Amino acid sequence: MLTSKKVSNTTSFLGISNGKIELSLRPFAWLAEDLQIDFQQTRPHLETQILECCISNREGSKLDRGFFWNLEIGKRIEYLLILATLPHNSQFGVNLRCLNLECQQQMEIEFPLSSLIDLQHQSENKNPEIAFASENFSLRKPTGNDQLAWLHQVFSDESSAIMAMVQTLLPAEQKSAFQQGCSQHQDWIQTLNQVMEESDPLVNFSLQVNCPYCNTQNLQDFDLGAWALQQLYGAQQQLLVTIHRLAWHYHWSESEIFAIPPWRRSRYLDLINREENY
Numbered sequence: 001m002l003t004s005k006k007v008s009n010t011t012s013f014l015g016i017s018n019g020k021i022e023l024s025l026r027p028f029a030w031l032a033e034d035l036q037i038d039f040q041q042t043r044p045h046l047e048t049q050i051l052e053c054c055i056s057n058r059e060g061s062k063l064d065r066g067f068f069w070n071l072e073i074g075k076r077i078e079y080l081l082i083l084a085t086l087p088h089n090s091q092f093g094v095n096l097r098c099l100n101l102e103c104q105q106q107m108e109i110e111f112p113l114s115s116l117i118d119l120q121h122q123s124e125n126k127n128p129e130i131a132f133a134s135e136n137f138s139l140r141k142p143t144g145n146d147q148l149a150w151l152h153q154v155f156s157d158e159s160s161a162i163m164a165m166v167q168t169l170l171p172a173e174q175k176s177a178f179q180q181g182c183s184q185h186q187d188w189i190q191t192l193n194q195v196m197e198e199s200d201p202l203v204n205f206s207l208q209v210n211c212p213y214c215n216t217q218n219l220q221d222f223d224l225g226a227w228a229l230q231q232l233y234g235a236q237q238q239l240l241v242t243i244h245r246l247a248w249h250y251h252w253s254e255s256e257i258f259a260i261p262p263w264r265r266s267r268y269l270d271l272i273n274r275e276e277n278y
Contacts (some may be wrong), residue, residue, distance in 0.1 A: 022057070022058045023057060023063075024055070024056050024058055025054055025055050025079070025083065025086075026056075027054070027086040027087060027262075028050060028053070028054050028083050028084075028086075029236050029238065029239040030239075030262045031053075031258065032254070032255075032258045033053055035239065035240065035243075037050060037053065037236065039229070039233045043225070043226075043229070044144050044148050044151065045148075047144070047225065048065065048068045048076075048144055050083065050229075051068045051076065051079055051080070051083075052065055054083055069143065069145045069148065070143055070144070070145060072143050072200075073143065073144065073147065073200070073202075074123065074124075074203050075124075076144055077120075077202040078117060078202060080225055081113060081117075081202075081224060081228050082113070084227070084232055085231075091111070091112060091113065092110065092111055092112065092113045092115075092116060093108060093109065093110040095108055095109075096207070096209065096220055096222075098211040098214060098216060099216070100214050100218075102214070103213055103214040103216060105211065107209065107211060107218075116202065116224070119201045120201065120202050123198075123201055126199050127140060127141065128195045130188075130192055130195050132178070132181030132182070132188070135181065137170060137181075138170075138171065138174070139166065140169050141169075141199065141200055142165070142200075146165070149168065150164075150165060150168075159189065162189055162192070163182065166178065166192065202224055205223070205224050206219055206220060206221050207220050207222055242265055242269060243257055245269060246265065246269070250268070
């Protein structure tokens with residue numbers, strides 16, 4: 001789980017759930033390799049490449065890519081959220097629109113990032129279970145590898161897609177019985193969704209908020225991973241702006257700029273801004 005120990009205001013240490021590995025995490029959009037990431041690629045590949053760039057072991061050595069593909073999706077989202085909110089890791093803010101058709105005002109919601117991390121940690125030892133009649137079925141939580149496999153499959157409709165995904169997560173000895181049970185329960189998808197929401201809250205995240213304009217209660221689904229990627233894309237674009245301004249002002253090459261520590265780049269930008277506004 002996430003520890004509170006920090007070695008500086010830019011680097012945090014993460015401990016994964018088995019308690020045996022301590023990970024070092026650096027902010028995204030600081031190094032040249034971060035500009036190599038194509039945000040137009042498929043989401044599982046994008047997430048894995050970002051995590052691979054920014055997370056290493058405590059000694060600073062890169063981890064095998066398979067480590068990140070094997071992480072559960074909820075854990076991947078947790079790490080992406082932390083990256084998206086570095087260096088402060090405090091408030092998490094989202095913009096939502098009221099679902100009341102007579103209102104539809106935009107709402108800005110803020111809450112501590114720690115509350116999301118707590119949700120993830122509380123769910124880590126809870127594997128989803130679903131019951132049909134007198135039989136219980138135990139599923140494992142999906143990983144990045146599962147996402148990758150599902151991307152290469154073609155499904156005829158939503159129901160068959162969900163069934164194929166669930167079959168991936170079931171023990172082999174339960175697959176046939178689960179499919180038979182579903183054929184006798186028309187609401188099995190609704191039941192499954194409820195179970196997965198409770199066991200994997202960051203993957204199946206929703207917000208219950210009151211609109212401050214019309215006082216209507218809103219239950220809104222929110223894709224935390226997509227939000228994190230949007231923030232990280234913005235950071236990458238800002239890094240490009242930084243490189244451009246420093247190169248234009250000082251006539252440095254890109255490699256010379258990346259040889260400068262990020263805090264000094266920021267200081268040079270402050271000096272440029274001061275001169276331009278003088």
